Amino acid sequence: MEKLIINDGGRLSGTVRAGGAKNSVLKLMAAALMAGGPCVIHNVPDISDVHSMVEVLSYMGLPVTFDRGTLDIAPADDIRCEVPYHLVQRMRASVEVLGPLIARYRRARVAMPGGCNIGTRQIDMHLKGLNQLGARLGVSHGFVEAEAEGLTGAHIHLDFASMGATENLLMAGVLAEGRTVIENAAKEPEVTDLVDFLTGMGARISGGGTSTLVIDGVDSLSGVEHTVIGDRIEAGTFLLAGAITRGEVEVTGFNPGHLEIVIDKMGEAGCRLDVGEDRISVSVPHGVSGIELSTLPYPGFPTDLQPQMLVLLCTAGGTSFVTENLFENRFMVVDEINRLGADIKTKNHHAIVKGVPSLSGAPVSAPDLRAGAALVLAGLIAEGTTEVYQVQFIDRGYERFEEKLNSLGAHVRRTTV
Ligand code: EPU
Numbered sequence: 001m002e003k004l005i006i007n008d009g010g011r012l013s014g015t016v017r018a019g020g021a022k023n024s025v026l027k028l029m030a031a032a033l034m035a036g037g038p039c040v041i042h043n044v045p046d047i048s049d050v051h052s053m054v055e056v057l058s059y060m061g062l063p064v065t066f067d068r069g070t071l072d073i074a075p076a077d078d079i080r081c082e083v084p085y086h087l088v089q090r091m092r093a094s095v096e097v098l099g100p101l102i103a104r105y106r107r108a109r110v111a112m113p114g115g116c117n118i119g120t121r122q123i124d125m126h127l128k129g130l131n132q133l134g135a136r137l138g139v140s141h142g143f144v145e146a147e148a149e150g151l152t153g154a155h156i157h158l159d160f161a162s163m164g165a166t167e168n169l170l171m172a173g174v175l176a177e178g179r180t181v182i183e184n185a186a187k188e189p190e191v192t193d194l195v196d197f198l199t200g201m202g203a204r205i206s207g208g209g210t211s212t213l214v215i216d217g218v219d220s221l222s223g224v225e226h227t228v229i230g231d232r233i234e235a236g237t238f239l240l241a242g243a244i245t246r247g248e249v250e251v252t253g254f255n256p257g258h259l260e261i262v263i264d265k266m267g268e269a270g271c272r273l274d275v276g277e278d279r280i281s282v283s284v285p286h287g288v289s290g291i292e293l294s295t296l297p298y299p300g301f302p303t304d305l306q307p308q309m310l311v312l313l314c315t316a317g318g319t320s321f322v323t324e325n326l327f328e329n330r331f332m333v334v335d336e337i338n339r340l341g342a343d344i345k346t347k348n349h350h351a352i353v354k355g356v357p358s359l360s361g362a363p364v365s366a367p368d369l370r371a372g373a374a375l376v377l378a379g380l381i382a383e384g385t386t387e388v389y390q391v392q393f394i395d396r397g398y399e400r401f402e403e404k405l406n407s408l409g410a411h412v413r414r415t416t417v
Helices: 022-034 048-060 085-090 092-105 124-132 163-174 189-200 232-244 256-268 303-314 330-339 369-381 401-407
Strands: 002-007 013-017 039-042 064-067 070-073 107-111 136-140 143-147 155-157 179-183 204-206 212-216 224-227 248-252 272-275 279-283 292-294 319-323 343-347 350-354 363-365 385-389 411-416
Touching (some): 022 039, 022 070, 022 163, 022 189, 022 232, 048 070, 092 124, 092 143, 124 155, 124 163, 163 189, 163 204, 163 212, 189 204, 189 224, 232 279, 232 369, 256 272, 256 279, 303 330, 303 350, 369 411, 401 411
Parallel strands (some): 155 179
Antiparallel strands (some): 002 385, 039 070, 064 070, 107 143, 204 212, 272 279, 343 350
């Protein structure tokens, strides 16, 4: 068990580079299950979720090495088409192997994910879509069990633009016979990265980045070499760290086009953002003011930056109204931020944030990954010392988080509890 100890350290300044996108690479690793040749993936962040996915693939029998930001995944003819409970429980994204397993190996046995700290997180749309493609599915003793003689293309309309369901069905569709159309597909840049990865393997997909994906099935897929897109959520977290400390921070290594609404909302709150080709710098010339904000699927404001944005709004001049539309428990962080002296009230999926002049350090506990990052950012401006417990959540998605913050002038250190 470890904790982060943060001492208020004034304004952050300098440049930091975002790593590869967690929410892209995990799906690319699942897609590698379908490759007939080796897959080489560059710009892979050294985070615990990637190690968990390495464990999932290794458990199934795929030879995987991960060295200095590059994953090498070799193909295997026969694998164990199963993911046990302890691996799914550690990381729900493990269910993304369902589509690839059914498509290539025609069978899968994957532990049913339970709820997680940010909400209930059903997989009903994944299962319904796979069924439409011809898989026979059942849930028995806590496992999704699936088999198929072969998948056949289908017209699938998602009730909600779920990222995970879109990706699972996209991967299943590339090896299905005939045409699959996914309507109301998720448009997140990570989905487009998966489309590019699959296309590099020989898949035939059009409509990446739009709400209609059209997939013409192929018989087999090859290996591919691919570089993961930069992590827009990590980039946004560091930009918000700069703004929260009223510093001047530049973040590189990602596509600013992926953060358009975040740029708009931070601008509305009074931040100045200079946007380059693969970089954004932030400063706060005249203070932060309250705004209204709702999370929505891409290109809407990302739920994965909502807790960090709350921290910025805590010390705004005025009141902000924040609505969370994706995950019912994403406001669990509010009680912890309030322990630092913030004034946030929630009702259902709405939060009212009244700006306060300052925060004060306290021990707090990270309820999940993004909430943990947000608490560290709050600690940067809280007077005195803040201790953030449950650091393992932060390590799931941020590579060398404290090291990167310290390179900008923060005072964050890790210690055992
Ligand atoms: N949903 C259903 N049924 C389904 C699928 C989803 O009801 O079959 C609901 C969920 O319960 C949730 C909403 O739809 O309320 C959105 O879920 P979605 O499927 O889009 O999310 P996800 O694929 O499970 C990914 C990211 C999350 C990110 C969300 C939203 C990964 C590994 N995870 O989850 O990232 O918040 O999309 O953008 O890609 C994080 O990085 O901290 C994180 C939680």
